Amino acid sequence: MKEIVVLSGKGGTGKTSIVGAFAYLAKSKVMVDCDVDAADLYLLLQPEHGEEHEFWSGQTAVIDGAKCTHCGLCEQLCRFDAIHDLVVDDASCEGCGFCANVCPAEAITMKENLAGHWFISKTKYGTLVHARLGIAQENSGKLVAMVRQQAKKIAEESGIELIISDGPPGIGCPVISSLSGTDLALLVTEPTLSGQHDLERVIGVCRHFTVPALVCINKFDINDANTRKIEAYCRNQGIDIASKIPYDSKVTEAMIHGKTVMEYNPNGAAQHIEKLWNIIIDRLGG
Amino acid sequence: MIISVASGKGGTGKTLIATSLALSLRNKAQVQLLDCDVEEPNDHIFIRPVIDRTEAVGIPVPVVDEAICTRCGRCAEVCAFNAIAVAGEYVLTFPELCHGCGACSYLCPEKAITEENRETGVIESGKADSIDFTQGRLTVGEAMAPPVIRKVKERTNNDGVAIIDAPPGTSCPVVESVKGSDFCLLVTEPTPFGLNDLKLAVATMKELGIPCGVVLNRAGNGDKNVIDYCESEYIPVLMTVPLDMEIARLYSRGITLAEGIPAWQKEFIGLFDKITEIVDERNRCPER
Known part of the structure; x- marks a missing residue:
């Protein structure tokens, strides 16, 4: 079984929109939302009400x-x-x-x-394991471990070979809990000085936990000079840039309509995400 | 006055708002900016401070003197985090699990446990023009942000205006950052993700008893649901920043709104005046 996690360091770079698109593209998988503080993936995948469990x-x-x-x-x-x-x-x-x-x-x-609740929900793209940390609660890292463990169990029981997980921003406890032991981390960044600064730190975390990383520069055309700097940095670090996705207002529009961008508008950014997904599949297979 | 800037969802513009507010107020008040997003501190990119004071911070973890230790196991019994264990002849410590509460060393009947500091980050202070600046930086690979955040907040100056840039989310690092604030600005965007996470952030502030108001960023291409929610919950929308490629490009180069488009300084001073009014009003009738 393979597990891929999408991280970014900086928040708001487009992790969840990209994971939503992956949910559409991947044939057989279990989805997990490891951003238990502010879980948004369910807003794109529109699950039916499923199992609910308390997290003590x-x-x-x-x-x-x-x-x-x-x-x-x-x-x-x-x-x-x-x-x-x-x-x-x-x-x-x-x-x-x-x-x-x-x-x-x-x-x-x-x-x-x-400290919160976790859920197993059915979506049209397969099973989604997600959670809601209680207001102002601690132990988000343990709740992340719980949803990952449940996703793994479901995958094993139903003979599914892939887990796709949407990670939290930052580099601390919930990120480490989302990352450790996964097969690949996709790092979504943006060509801003903040995006680059935060990417460098999350690359450090991947290295610390020896998880191979791939980078995707989202909205790369917002600042070409910064995109080139990020490319040069990654080259130096020996990390591949798997994709450069152009800015596309359809991504936000899709979210507003509660849809993945693949369904909402398969042209534009969606085409790049599809190519990115093929690269990831290749990487996981190898 | 302490004003924190938080958001729930990441990437909504906390740093843009916190740094622009600090820059706009620097000629009006003694301003301090504290970057409590110690996992990914970005304020320094925008205000370019000169750092003149760096301090390593960490967690006091146990060191067992095995010559004195009788292997009684009391330390392991009182540790809530499984950071110390006695197995036969061995006493094992797991420093990365230790929260530094001090229970083991205090309760050891033989006084065989002392503490040493395990470095988990640094605190850096300096000046950017007249702005007093402090940021924390969690060491890459470390899990626990709150101890670093606590150290940043120890440097809060209560005389002027202290602006705290909080991390995204709603869990312990956010609580640690915003605790003790007079007001919290919640920065959001008019999308379903923005709204969902704003609701969580509002609930967190209610739990902590901190009055809050909203800054709506990237207004224009979204829906009306955030505005409707704020109206129904009586949460004031104190400022609106449009979705604008020029602002996005300035941001990408590390330039704040207040610096890149100086006309915005007036807006930020207006924002501060509104916050002051709300805080003063609340201090006059605290039961509200």
Whole structure:
């Protein structure tokens, strides 16, 4: 089984629109949305309501006011500045349980967090595993691991050989969780100084976790000089540019209509995405 | 006053708005810009600061003195993150899992555990004209952004106007960045992705009790749903930036709106005045 993840470093470079197009193009696969903070792929794939599961992860301290002797030890020892005047600030609590372990009055307990939900949904392009992290919750990396694990299970059970996953922006915990152990990372960038800066960092992450990377420059014609700089940088790094996709307002229009760009307008950017997909298939097969 | 700039969806224009706001206000107030998007900090590209102070930051992780350790296992029992384990004769630490809470060293009955700093990033401060600038940079390959963000925020100057550029999303790095702000500007675009993620961001700010307003970026080719949503939720749309190739090209070269098209400075000062009004109003009647 092969697993490809689409990342970018910088947000808003077009990851989800491209993954949506891949969903249309790939014959047999399981789709996963690993951007559990702000999951948008379902807006393109329009799933029917399917299975919904709770995701319990992490803990938050709770102080029992009746037992508390107001000694202040918890507040003094908490390194996350999460206890003020003997009240726990849920948003700051790291869930380490240090306070509960030291409280001389045993007034502090740790309660489990309902940190989000994950879903298995049917779409016309096959199964989509996605999630919704609870508001202001932690452990997005663990939720990412959960949706990937579920996608793998579904693929194994139904003899599907490919998993396509839409990754989150950035380079931190959820990105690492999306990337580690995959077969290929497609890095979608744009010819802006920010896009290039962020691409360099996400290439570093791929290298750190020894996942081969391919680059795609989206909206390459917005700034030709920057496109050339990104090409030169990737050449130096020994990373192939698999595609240069021109700016095409149809991509946004397709999203507004809740469709993949392949269905909405197969000319323009869509043609380039189709060629890109063929290159990826080649790469995964080899 | 602390104003944070956040978004839910990535790539909606947080950096463009945060840097333009800082540049537009620099002659009106003492302005500080804090880039808390430590995974991908970009403000420096636009305001080109001179960095004169760099500090390594990290997480205090346990170091076990095996000569004193009795292998009692108390450390492993209290660690919520499985970052320390006792297996027979061996004590194993997993520094990359450690959150640096300090429970193991404090609770070790033999006092056999000390801590050492494991570097996970750097904090850089400097000046761009009269703007005080600080950014954090998470080391490539490191997972935990919040400790680096906390260090950036420790440098917040409460006297003037502090502008915090937050990372995208709605989880712990965003919460860490916006916590303690007087106001949060949510930058979005008029598309279904923009709206979906705006709703998540609004819910996050409600949870944290931070008043917010919207900047609608790339207005023109989208739908009306973001505007309708904001009206129905009584969220003010404080500024609209059109979808414009000239702005996109300036951005691609690392030039802010305030610098590339100076007429926008007036708009950003107007935006700041509206924010001040909302914050003052809220301070007068906090129950609202």
